[in-house]
Amino acid sequence: MTHEHVAEKLYAELKSLEQVRTKEENVSLRQYDAEDPESVDSRAIQFAGLLNYDSLSKLYYLHAVITETLRLYPAVPQDPKGILEDDVLPDGTKLKAGGMVTYVPYSMGRMEYNWGSDSASFNPERWLKDGVFQNASPFKFTAFQGGPRICLGKDSAYLQMKMALAILCRFYKFKLVPGHLVKYRMMTILSMEHGLKLTVSLRS
Numbered sequence: 001m002t003h004e005h006v007a008e009k010l011y012a013e014l015k016s017l018e019q020v021r022t023k024e025e026n027v028s029l030r031q032y033d034a035e036d037p038e039s040v041d042s043r044a045i046q047f048a049g050l051l052n053y054d055s056l057s058k059l060y061y062l063h064a065v066i067t068e069t070l071r072l073y074p075a076v077p078q079d080p081k082g083i084l085e086d087d088v089l090p091d092g093t094k095l096k097a098g099g100m101v102t103y104v105p106y107s108m109g110r111m112e113y114n115w116g117s118d119s120a121s122f123n124p125e126r127w128l129k130d131g132v133f134q135n136a137s138p139f140k141f142t143a144f145q146g147g148p149r150i151c152l153g154k155d156s157a158y159l160q161m162k163m164a165l166a167i168l169c170r171f172y173k174f175k176l177v178p179g180h181l182v183k184y185r186m187m188t189i190l191s192m193e194h195g196l197k198l199t200v201s202l203r204s
């Protein structure tokens, strides 16, 4: 299923970055205009110059799109643990040494109990309140695990994903090749059975 309205909303958010460029930034970016100011390379370099920790942290819709993607398609879909000693979980479940216990972000991200009746829908808006991103507990949104062993690279991962996606979604449109079968393979890392075939076209 395509979500063209999401791509257009994201594009609008990214375009708005260009309007808040300061005088100083315009001056420092001018050097790239010299050769061919209209080439996509030149414009992408200029745009990349607008991306920094502060500007990226205000891209709430982009943050919501990434988080909603990881809710439905967590990079680590299931996370098993070996049991070293007999133990009892807070709900009374008894664990035996030598066994395994697994939490499953793929299923937890789709539970109506957690996400409501539209849990299966891709809806970035669920993460926004008055346009501002609202975090969920890491025990509800478990793509990065929670507690003392939570992913140490979470912020770094968001920064990298936001940087790459901001440039790609500002300059290109992506369309799924008609008839291409999108199928996931559940492994330690969620991967795609047949890859993801897309047509890429340049935005103006």
Ligand code: HEM
Residues within 6 Å of the ligand: 074, 075, 076, 079, 142, 143, 144, 145, 148, 149, 150, 151, 152, 153, 154, 156, 157
């Ligand atoms: C979308 C990207 C990422 C996802 C979904 C993700 C997810 C996770 C998950 C689920 C765990 C827990 C694994 C376990 O049960 O032991 C984990 C641990 C960890 N991640 Fe990530 N990760 C991502 C990117 C990164 C990046 C970019 C870095 C480094 C810059 C990183 C560094 C770590 C480290 C060091 C741990 C081990 C923490 C510990 O056991 O104390 N991760 N990550």
